Amino acid sequence: MGRTGLGTLWGVPRVPARALALGLALAAALGGVGSGLLRAATAEPPSAPPPVRTAAGGSCAGVPVAAPRQLRGMWLTTVNNIDFPSRPGLSEARVKAEYRAWLDLAVAQRHNAVFVHVRPSGDAFWPSAYAPWSQWLTGRRDGRGPGWDPMAFMVAEAHARNLQFHAWFNPYRGSQPAPAGTGADLAKLPATHPLRKHPDWALAYPTGPTGRLYFDPGNPDARRFVEDSMLEAVGKYDVDGVHFDDFFYPYPERGQDFPDDASYERRARPGQSRADWRRENVDTLVREMSERIRALKPWVQFGISPFGIWRNAATDRAGSDTRGLQSYDEIYADTRRWVRERWLDYVVPQLYWAIGFDRADYAKVLPWWAKLVEGTGVRLYIGIADYRVGEKGPWRDPAQLDRQLTLAARHRVDGSVHFSAKQVRANRLGAVTRYRDHHFAAPALPPVASRLAAAGPAAPQLSAARPAGSGAVRLDWRPGTGASPAAWALYRVTGGRAVLAATGSPGVPVTDPAPPPAPVTYCLTALDRAGNEGPPSNPAGI
Template sequence: MININCIYLLIVFSFLILFNLSAQPAPKYEVRAAWITAVYGLDWPRTKATTPAGIQKQKEELVEILDKLKEANFNTVLFQARTRGDVLYKSDIEPYNSILTGKSGKDPGYDPLAFAVEECHKRGMECHAWMVTIPLGGRKHVASLGKQSVTRRQPKICVPYKREYFLNPGNPKTKEYLMSLVKEVVERYDVDGVHFDYLRYPERAFRFPDSYDYRKYGNGRSLDQWRRDNITEILRYIYKGVKQLKLWVKVSTCPVGKYRDTSRYSSKGWNAFHVVYQDVQGWLGEGILDQIYPMMYFRGNAFYPFALDWQEQSNGRHVVPGLGVYFLHPSEGDWSLDEIQRQINFIRNHHLAGEAHYRVKFVTDNTQNLYDILQNDFYAYPALQPPMTWADSIAPSAPSELKAEQISEGYTRLHWKASTDNDKQNTPTYVVYASDELPVDTQNPANIVATGIRETEYIYAPILPWTTRRHFVVTAIDRYGNESEPSAPASRY
């Protein structure tokens, strides 16, 4: 009898052969994300903000990254806002990260998260605050934070383990502390999402020092189940807290890339459920997150069956596999580019919500021509955010009274009457479509010429004079991703 795994492998290899040849048609709705890593200055910043010139240079470095992402039609930035017990925004709770100025707690002279949000929105991209949750860093790092460290301010929720410090998931006060940080970010900044990294126990932490808490709070559960429940309770508490503040802010995590063994393939001892106590499928089933970005930095059959498993268990939430594009670099893994191409094709063919690239430097540095292949092939046209229909499914009203006025050779000024939305706290943004044919096909992403427009006018300027289009429509999109019907067309003659 043929083993079911063998049959599955044959199917997978057939996919690989088929989807390696060319990119699938670009979807209209797709998350295209990149992680901007601040820890150790891996992606940003390179310059210290210790002088006015340094501040300006630091800002310019971030703008350069965002410009390149925009040019390649990325639509989501995962901006590192908290590392290990320190932050990259103005906080009343934790100190500034030393990477900004060279000294822990020193004000860089501007607010990096506020700047990142503003610049992302200028480019029609979402900005999610990426926050490392449980780890607090090694002893030297914790000592550098001095009395501002949470280990000094709230020592009862912190534990040392293997020469590092961690928040203790078994202490009920931990979730309250993390929520206080999230509350600062969500209330003070116009972020589109909060993205939780390392929401888990350390790897294979069988001797993690939580025996006292287990005896006190275990209530007859096994140690493994109690630990999983602790992580779930933290996420549940924060998710509900975020939604009470701003319902439209997306809550996401980046769990270990394999949930656990599947009927198709073994996780080979490394998975979220058993090794780090993340019950991610439970989170999806309960609906206590909006998106997951599983860290799927694997090749071949260590990727495909597990990506499919995430999608099958998604409960309608957005599954956005994290791709290990850093492995394209010779010093990291020297993968061939077609490995990433096949993964994106697989994601699209199986209708996952999109993909995220770890890290942005390997994208913008055009490692093995990755940036070129994304810009010219996979991301040749813009894409809209998949909607969060479980939070709100009512689209704004259609823009009205669209006018098109030629203001110079090739340049067209569009203006329209604003849309309204059922959520009165939000002002819709707009998408401009252009075509040489009527009716303008708003299902074709090739017709999207601008996204994230926050005013009720737009200057259409084609890249080349001979690419000028004559017919236009505009739609409105709310903060949940619901798109309105198009306006009546306007034409330039």
């Protein structure tokens, strides 16, 4: 998500999230932040986390069943090969093996979604009529493909594990800084790159070695092309979500303004300020993408992960109790409007600050976002900074993220997404294991987008439950009448209590991997493409 130096410029670290592969520089830039952080007394977790929201259910052998509904995901970053692939130019077999390993990690962490970077910089991880192949995959800058379709593979493999696949796009970025990328030089882009064909769409920012190219957000033709390029993937592949982070207009460089003078003079309305014009351009992209996704595939969710501060209360009484960079004013992202207009199905603010940080206290910013989504139907997930574990100050406490998730549960947040996959795997200080065991101890179903709530599929029919080896139990079943289900959920009843034992896709055998030794009764439910759950099946015991 951003650059490294904004902590000193804006008084609160923008901390890099999807950032460039400047992880080491980032750690150095943020090294002094921790000394000013204080642990909030209210942050101590209770003995068990508050319950997450549950979906309405029926009963199994007279015992009510209701699955936890909580999104659990991680970002899988491809730009600069931060997470995946481990380096450019790997063989098809190696790329596939690495991706499967990331999905296995997600399953082991009891996640139910992955957010995969498929358009990092005007490029593509699929055969596209609109963009050249990504150099982070192919290892080449000539736009030539790898000879296979990674996107089709990645979506299918995620669904085989019953993981949602959210395709993560950066809309306006056209290149990455040199030397890893092509920089701001049009001539270095692949011949097939759209900015080579339409140089009038291209804007270079900032000047110097960190410069990159952008599609002009103020040019309607460029905006429509960017939308078309992303919707191409939605149309071709069975994605569950379209996901943006916070890269619209670039984060500002001191002493430099984004060079859109000509576009502003040509297209702004009389009397319209440049800031309002830029915000309108971003609003238009968000609104049009929302409308076009819903028209193309109504079940595909649209979500954005914005910078965690909309505006500070000192600037706007409606803002948060913070003193940091304001996305409304500095990058022209009116995140509050996107939620209030219900253009989004979910929002994932990047709350990458510790509890007690004086300029942007997680414990104060979180309630602002929870209040914002009330009554809108927009789901609130929190972007969690796994990558900061081990930094100075409170980030050396392995319980920091655990406490953050406890506060999120208290505010009835619908889930969390973790930056990034590599940090989840690293499990520094045991922090990941700690919050997983505290908050993700059992499976959960992803929340249903509010606009897609409906009756689920008909009840399946269970015919038998039998031992399957290694202590597992296998259940034979067939779907109910009507449309084929997109997924199943298995409930286990023991001692008068029902729990969600396992979930899966229709092609995966219905299995309870770890049943207790006591007699067990099972019921099965079916879910539709949007995640709506139908009534339980007949019970089957073993």
